[in-house]
Amino acid sequence: xxxxRIFDISQSSLAAYQQALNITSNNIANASxxxxxxxxxxxxxxxxxxxxTLIFGSxxxxxxxxxxxxxxxxxxxxxxxxxxxxxxxxxxILGQIEQLFGEPSDLGLSNVMDSFFNSWSAxxxxxxxxxxxxxxxxxxxxxxxxxxxxxxxxxxAKSSLxxxxxxxxxxxxxxxxxxxxxxxxxxxxxxxxxxxxxxxDQRDSVIxxxxxxxxxxxxxxxxxxxxxxxxxxxxxxxxxxxxFQLKEVNGNLSLxxxxxxxxxxxxxxxxxAIKEIYSKTxxxxxxxxxxxxxxxxxxxxxxxxxxxxxxxxxxxxxNFFDGYNEGILTINQDIMRDPNKIALSKDGTSGxxxxxxxxxxxxxAKLLNGATLADNYGSLISxxxxxxxxxxxxxxxxxxxxxQLEQQKSSVSGVSLDExxxxxxxxxxxxxxxxxxxxxxxxxxQTILSMVQ
Amino acid sequence: MRISDAMITNNFNHALNQxxxxxxxxxxxxxxxxxIQKPSDSPSGTIRIxxxxxxxxxxxxxxxxxxxxxxxxxxxxxxxxSIQTETSSTLxxxxxxxxxxxxxxxxxxxxxxxxxxxxxxxxxxxxxxGNYLFGGTDNSAAPFGxxxxxxxxEVKANDISGKHEIKISANITQKINMSGTEVFGTIVKxxxxxxxxxVVGDVSSKQTKVYDAEGNEYTLNLNFTKxxxxxxxxxxxxxxGSNASIYTSAPASQNLVFDADTNRLTTINGNTxxxxxxxxxxxxxxxxxxxxxxxxxSGASAMAFSANQxxxxxxxxxxxxxxxxxxxxxxxxxxxxxxxxxxxxxxKLGEAGNVSNxxxxxxxxxxxxxxxxxxxVSKEKDVDMAQAIMDLQAEDNAMQMSYKxxxxxxxxxxxxxx
Numbered sequence: 001x002x003x004x005r006i007f008d009i010s011q012s013s014l015a016a017y018q019q020a021l022n023i024t025s026n027n028i029a030n031a032s033x034x035x036x037x038x039x040x041x042x043x044x045x046x047x048x049x050x051x052x053t054l055i056f057g058s059x060x061x062x063x064x065x066x067x068x069x070x071x072x073x074x075x076x077x078x079x080x081x082x083x084x085x086x087x088x089x090x091x092x093i094l095g096q097i098e099q100l101f102g103e104p105s106d107l108g109l110s111n112v113m114d115s116f117f118n119s120w121s122a123x124x125x126x127x128x129x130x131x132x133x134x135x136x137x138x139x140x141x142x143x144x145x146x147x148x149x150x151x152x153x154x155x156x157a158k159s160s161l162x163x164x165x166x167x168x169x170x171x172x173x174x175x176x177x178x179x180x181x182x183x184x185x186x187x188x189x190x191x192x193x194x195x196x197x198x199x200x201d202q203r204d205s206v207i208x209x210x211x212x213x214x215x216x217x218x219x220x221x222x223x224x225x226x227x228x229x230x231x232x233x234x235x236x237x238x239x240x241x242x243x244f245q246l247k248e249v250n251g252n253l254s255l256x257x258x259x260x261x262x263x264x265x266x267x268x269x270x271x272x273a274i275k276e277i278y279s280k281t282x283x284x285x286x287x288x289x290x291x292x293x294x295x296x297x298x299x300x301x302x303x304x305x306x307x308x309x310x311x312x313x314x315x316x317x318x319n320f321f322d323g324y325n326e327g328i329l330t331i332n333q334d335i336m337r338d339p340n341k342i343a344l345s346k347d348g349t350s351g352x353x354x355x356x357x358x359x360x361x362x363x364x365a366k367l368l369n370g371a372t373l374a375d376n377y378g379s380l381i382s383x384x385x386x387x388x389x390x391x392x393x394x395x396x397x398x399x400x401x402x403x404q405l406e407q408q409k410s411s412v413s414g415v416s417l418d419e420x421x422x423x424x425x426x427x428x429x430x431x432x433x434x435x436x437x438x439x440x441x442x443x444x445x446q447t448i449l450s451m452v453q
Numbered sequence: 454m455r456i457s458d459a460m461i462t463n464n465f466n467h468a469l470n471q472x473x474x475x476x477x478x479x480x481x482x483x484x485x486x487x488x489i490q491k492p493s494d495s496p497s498g499t500i501r502i503x504x505x506x507x508x509x510x511x512x513x514x515x516x517x518x519x520x521x522x523x524x525x526x527x528x529x530x531x532x533x534x535s536i537q538t539e540t541s542s543t544l545x546x547x548x549x550x551x552x553x554x555x556x557x558x559x560x561x562x563x564x565x566x567x568x569x570x571x572x573x574x575x576x577x578x579x580x581x582x583g584n585y586l587f588g589g590t591d592n593s594a595a596p597f598g599x600x601x602x603x604x605x606x607e608v609k610a611n612d613i614s615g616k617h618e619i620k621i622s623a624n625i626t627q628k629i630n631m632s633g634t635e636v637f638g639t640i641v642k643x644x645x646x647x648x649x650x651x652v653v654g655d656v657s658s659k660q661t662k663v664y665d666a667e668g669n670e671y672t673l674n675l676n677f678t679k680x681x682x683x684x685x686x687x688x689x690x691x692x693x694g695s696n697a698s699i700y701t702s703a704p705a706s707q708n709l710v711f712d713a714d715t716n717r718l719t720t721i722n723g724n725t726x727x728x729x730x731x732x733x734x735x736x737x738x739x740x741x742x743x744x745x746x747x748x749x750x751s752g753a754s755a756m757a758f759s760a761n762q763x764x765x766x767x768x769x770x771x772x773x774x775x776x777x778x779x780x781x782x783x784x785x786x787x788x789x790x791x792x793x794x795x796x797x798x799x800x801k802l803g804e805a806g807n808v809s810n811x812x813x814x815x816x817x818x819x820x821x822x823x824x825x826x827x828x829x830v831s832k833e834k835d836v837d838m839a840q841a842i843m844d845l846q847a848e849d850n851a852m853q854m855s856y857k858x859x860x861x862x863x864x865x866x867x868x869x870x871x
Contacts, residue, residue: 031458038457098492104502104834114507118514125521125619125629128583128592349615351590351630357620363511364623374507378500385492385499392493403467407460414457421867 003448005056006441012046012059013434019062020427024420031415035205038068038415039197067197070412071220074204077405078211078218082268084398085212087391089273093161094388097285100153103381110377112146113296115139117363123344124353124360128310133339136356137331140320144329147293151327154282154289161278165253168213168271169246175210176228179203180241183225187238190224200224214255215268231265233257252279281387288380290326295368295376297324300359307343307355314348315341458866465859472855476848482836483845489834498833505830511623512823516816518619521582522629523812525617528581529631530805535576537798539569543770544795547788550777563777570770574606577637577767587633589615596633597767605666605737606767608633614728614741621815627808634728636801637765639664639740645756647677647685649716649749655679661758663691666737666768671699673731673758683711683749691733699736711749718744737768766794 020041030036042065046058102108119139123132182203189196207228210216217229225238235242242257244264253275254263266272304320318341322330335341346354368376482488492499546562578595579586588596591610598609613633621627634640647657657677662670672692677685688706691699707729710720718727727745732738740760747756762769769790773783 034459095491095493101492103492104489104499104506108503110503110507111510114510118510121511121514121620122517125518125525126582126584127590345590347590347615349590349612350592351584351588351617352615354618357618357626360514360620363507374503378503381492381503382496382500385494385496388491388493389496403463406463410457410460410463411455414459416455416457417866417868419455421871425871 003441003444006437006444009046009057009059010434010437010441012061013437014431016041016043016060016062017427017431017434021424021431023065024423024427027415028417028420028424031417031420035201036415037197037201037204037413040066040068042066064193065195065197067195067200068413069200069204070409073405073408073412074208075218077402077409078208078216080398080402080405081208081211082215082272084395084402085270086268086273087395087398089270090277091388091391091395093157093273093277094281094384094391097154097157097282098384098388100150100157101381101384109143109146109150110374110381112139112143113374113377114363116143117360120344120356121360123342124356127344127353127356128350130339133310133342133344136342137336137339140329140331144331147289147329148327151286151289154285155327158278158282161274161282162248162253165246165271165274165278168274169244169255172210172213172230172271173241173243175206175213176236176241176243178206179210179226179228179236180238182206183236183238187223187225195224211269213269214266214271230255231267233262233264251283285380285384286327288376288383290324291368292373292376292380293324293329296362296373297321297329299362299365299367303355303358303362304343306346308345308348309343310340310345310350311338314345316343316348318343462863465855465863469852469855469859472848472852476845476852479841479845479848483838483841486836486838487834488836501833502830505826505833509823509826509830512819512826515621515623516819516823519621519812519816519819522619522621522627523809523816525581525584525586525629526631526805526809526812528579529586530802530809532576532579532586533631533636533798533802533805536573537795537802539573539576540766540791540795540798543569544788544791547773547783547791550782551788559777559780559782563774566770566774566777570606570767570774573770574767577633584617584630585610585633587613587631587636589613589630589632589634590617591615597637600666600737605771606765607666607734607737608638608732608739612730613638614730621812622819625815627811627815629808631801631805634730634741636798637767639760639762639765640728640743641673641740641758641760642743642746643756643758644746646748646750646752646754647711647756648754649683649711649751651679651754653679653681657754657756659756659758661760663731663738663740663760664763666739666764668764668768668772670694671736671738672696677709677754680708683713685709685711689731691731691736691738693736699733699738704731709744716748716750718747718749761797762790762793764790766791769794 020043023039023041027038042063044061044063046061048055048057050056103110105111116139119132119136123129123136126132182199186196186199186203189199203226207216207218207226210228214230216235217232219227221227221238223238227237228235230244233242235244244255244257247254247256247263255266255271255275256263266275301319301321305317307316309315309318318334319332320335320342322332324330332341344354344356345352363374364372367373371379481490489495489498489502543566546565550559550562574597577587577597584592585596588610589612591612593611594609596608596610596613597606599605600607610633614635615630615632616628617630618626618628632638641661641663648655651657655678659675659677661673661675663673664670671694674690674692676688678688680686685708686706687709689704693699708720708722709718711717712719719725721727721729721744727743729742729744731740731742769787773787773791776783
């Protein structure tokens, strides 16, 4: 074995540590990239050579680059992403809806309803007062405007959810396409036992983003390709990417594939929150508002029709409201034009305000579901508040779990600059030592050559 | 556990974000002085605030009603006091007239009584806030006025018996007016029983005396005919001194329905008002027939009728004045009538005063209740400023400490020491 062997061994060492420094350099460059998985060089002893009775080492090899990733934590993060995104999205949407009610404040429907009933009470004291009659009309107009504002606000929020859902489905389809493309690139790049780490990071990042939108299940095959299903429906694999569509049937949103008429079972992610609030929560709120206002309109009309107006000649059988339908509470136009047509009197005399008193008493009457209208409306507000509060709390709890999982992921995959700098020093020193060995080898060779001269 | 740089940064961001969220919430609470900004801050608190606010609004509404009702009843009291003063003064004059030495001065007494009648009429037709104080609920015309021949006073409005009731608390509805009927009107009140066991077709006949505005006597004939279980048809007629009906056609009969359990009269012609107004304008007869105390019981029918006065005070005084002008001294019966009216007025003043007192008491209760409600709303809604500022200071300290520690740790790595 000659001196040149030193050159061979040192050369392999120089190459290995240069590669190791490259990897470390790449780690440092991506230290702030949240999608990046730390890479580590895996070095091994080069195959030794036998020389007679002795076996000499042949230096060092860089076998492969290890991508540091914990797949168990990845799957847990995705599962929690679905829950967190669902609750967080619910919290956002319900937060917008609860603002529309304006409770608790003087501007809320509760207060406007009080003013409406109290205006009747005031009118009962001086039934022939034009000012107090006008006050009844004005308070009824305020009530109608407030109900319309709330109803329209919620309806607009529902419309926004529809476009939000469409955008979400478009994003899901885009992610699925990206996953399929990345699948193909990764499979091609994984030949010869190579690991295309950056492509894998990209694909994991897209899958993580997808898990925030909808419930998914991810399985990896031996060729490094992934198969993703949404609610049991195959969404993407190495061969195809499904295109999902949003459908609305009887007010319910559902997710279907282009070829399949069956709806996918969406149970998590932002799309689930949107779907649930669009299909169930908002219609429930609107139904409750409709029930309260229909009951109010009918009850007032029922009493009003038995009363007598202050007009000449006096009239009876008039309704105060033309009716209520889908957020629109319409006041009798004759009454709007002439408040004397409000029927406050029980017997036709202008000083009798018994009907006004009875209408004012409706505020404390159990008109709907065995409770007062205010209590029914209060139940709705309580429901909105409780659902928002529950979503907030769940989102916070999910965020805590997610935070811990992200920490676990970061513990495995995250870059530590201290660690990388230590590696830099370690690899740099090894590189310098190898270079020194070459120099020593050179000096040895020079010595031998000088002997010849 | 291996600690990456991202872990330190994420931990810092997460902790700082939590502190900022609490800081923000406290800042808003201090700025608005409200603990609850939206239902999700406290769903049950929001409901309690709404309920309490609603009760306060209702309490305000009742307070306004009480103030208006109090003004109305106080104006009624002022008018009634004025009428009572005139009645009392007239009563003094009538006492003086008994003295024979005043016999030659009847005309001046008559003039004084005429002036009193005018003053009393004026007070009886007084208005407040567009309503006649003694017009019941009928504001179509002033309650009282002279007949076309100027010889008597008659009720000009259609009905002066209306009760004006308002809500002054959740459970109290209070009458705020003293109706013309109860203050000035002649009320013939029936008491006793009708036979519950009588068969359909049985007739129970009764009669009582009634008077016209000038004091002439008439007979009111009443026939209660059983038409069904607990149901009677009441027909009536008024006969003059020669037993002739004053009506050209018989007045419509009234359908009386009694409650089988309580034995009380429930409706007259389907109406819960248990009084009938019997009026014959051409004969200046106008009185209220009150059947509210008539019961239906087993046993022979037995009823009695009594009137609070023969005729109203205005016509009584006008009759006295008319006689005085003719040189005729007032009769003892007339003096008694004026004296009775005076007592009646004092009684009604007491009744009105009680209503006024009740208004004041309920107003005080409302004020007290409102204070309690305000306290409850405040407890539910208002921020404990001292506590909130201390909490804010604590969060501020935590935030500053977090910034400082982060500023010390985050930028550093092995690089700084190489």
